Amino acid sequence: MAASLKDQLDEFLSKLNPGSIFGIDIGAHSIKVCEVSGTPGKFKVEKFGSFVLSEAAIIEDEIQKPSEIVAGLLEAMVRAGIKSKVACIGLYGPNTMTKRLNVPEGTKEEIEDHIMWESEQYITFGADESQISFDIIGDNEGGGKDAIVAAARSDIVDSFSNILADAKIQVKVVDLNVLAISNIFEEVYKDEIDEYSEGTLIIDFGAQSTKIIVFKRGGPIFTKELPIGGSLITEEIQRQMGVSYEEAEDLKTTSDENGNLPQEVLNIINTQIDQQVAEVRKNINFYVTQGSAEKVGHCFITGGNSLLPGLIEKLSTLTGLEVKRLDVFSSIKVDEKKAENGLEQLSAVAAVSIGLAMRKVD
Template identity: 25%
Template sequence: MSLLRPKKQPLLGIDISSTSVKLVELSQQGTGYRVEAYAVEPLPPNAVAEKNIADAESVADTIKRAVKRSGTRNKQCALAVPSSAVISKHITLPASIKEADMEGQIQIEADQYIPYALEEVNLDFEVLGPSAQNPETVDVLLVATRSENVEIRIGAANLAGLTPKIVDVESYATENAALLCSNQYHEDGPDKIVAIVDVGATMTSITVLENDAIAYTREQPFGGKQLTEDIMRRYGLSYTEAGVAKKEGQLPENYVPEILEPFKDNMAQQVHRFLQFYFAASEHQSVDYILLAGGCASIPGVDELIETRLGTPTAIANPFGQMSIAGRINAQRLGSDAPALMIACGLAMRSFD
């Protein structure tokens, strides 16, 4: 099963997060894309814990519901493993190595960087091109993850009646989708440093692009579940009731000043903290742009708050902003869900590599 290598065929992008399954199907129209189908379907509690699948059957049932809700007839899909479950490494090899011998050499090199027996991992590589420092060598991206991370996702998709053709990495899917958002941050020229901060239900990730290529990634626990739990405690609701009330705006007037605003402050602090991690690991001390993704990006005013606090232009990611949309899709709902669909969208784009 390929982690990186493209397969030219229509694919459903299936993003399995901690609280939901998200599905996106795209078609290509000239140099652009059209959204053919999409769905967001909630997972049962504890089916996925911090992006680790604990109940494959529940995940499969949720995928089935997402496929049915979307109306698609496509049965081929692309999946992704969490970036935190992946080891990636840039290595250099002599440019003279023949393609037939490349895989064997990669296996030898991989043994230095992977802390598991090679028979326990899924491994793939991509030749990036000649090395800038030495034209007689080529840069190669090596990617590996424990086989169980791949197999459990393939198993869930198979149970749902789908055939996985690609297993990608979430950060690379995000990178793909971010290129669709480039009109949001390339207005004053290319070569920008862009931080995509994805704040989901239980996990937050940062993917930093330098010149439209991944330079840094990190994940850690934090997300909208904390806001839901605050609502539960404050108003004596169940978790499900709190989630519905949050989504539908059915909360008392004191909700905004007493609960929502402190959560937005906390979210801004988390973004600042993630950026500090990036600055400590790189030669840069600033980014040019912040794109907010994930479900929490849709909280009204959070982009303005982060921009004011951090002094960095900030916008809500929308990979569908330049796309046409199939008539059966509710455009307003798609726009609302767009920040949470970055990974699913990036996976769907693998159809056209």
């Protein structure tokens, strides 16, 4: 009885919090916003909205059409019914990075000094022009602590913060999308996390980039973004079939009543998947080769481009791993009415924004 009363109270309080943080994922294809209630183990997606951007609104991590992004962000919030003005935003791109570090025991200041000093060697885009933060994720088996360092070049943080300022939203947390994916993976699969900690690959197939995360020993040990994704496939359909960007997107994502795509479109998709999966394979060689010391045993995929027909099978053949969808809603609750295009689509597209929305301010 006591537990259920506490549960009810927790739920009530989490809904009351007027300044609750919502997550913003400004993806290259669409902006997603999300608000969750609850606490770890009991999260529920209360609000979700998205806005599809026009072609080339963002290229890599450069915002080409700022006014469209601001308007799109506000529209996504209206669609979601989000009133909060404090957000956690996720960054990505070549001017962001993560690094797993083993740091010696020490006071908080000593650990921080050590991390800042060591990070300088890894931040290829310049430690002095970057914002750096870190999380201690636990004790290292060989002594000391395990830390995840996250860095983003300051001008990237500024360009995204300026968009939010224009939309009158206060940035409470700046996160990286790859860490949001790692966090949501941990939350969704917390009951099996010991098994997955032995080595799991998580891949976010987006529009302009494909993010690879190797999850091991309680957190990410490797993250990488490849500049490939669904936009390349759309462009190829556009080119080969002589249609507009919007028409090509429609051709790629709209199947007939039997769930099939036109053969001509499928042929283009198949060739493109082969190339993209081969590129992924090349970058994870170390983690999927038989006998490798760091071999992983599982693979989860997410992101809109992961919904392509045939991708799971091809990825599975090339990696030798069983490939599954990162099924956010196997553990996090949602009202099915929010999933216009089904829960599988929502799970793939919304995962990052839900991971960002789960962040609470310390």
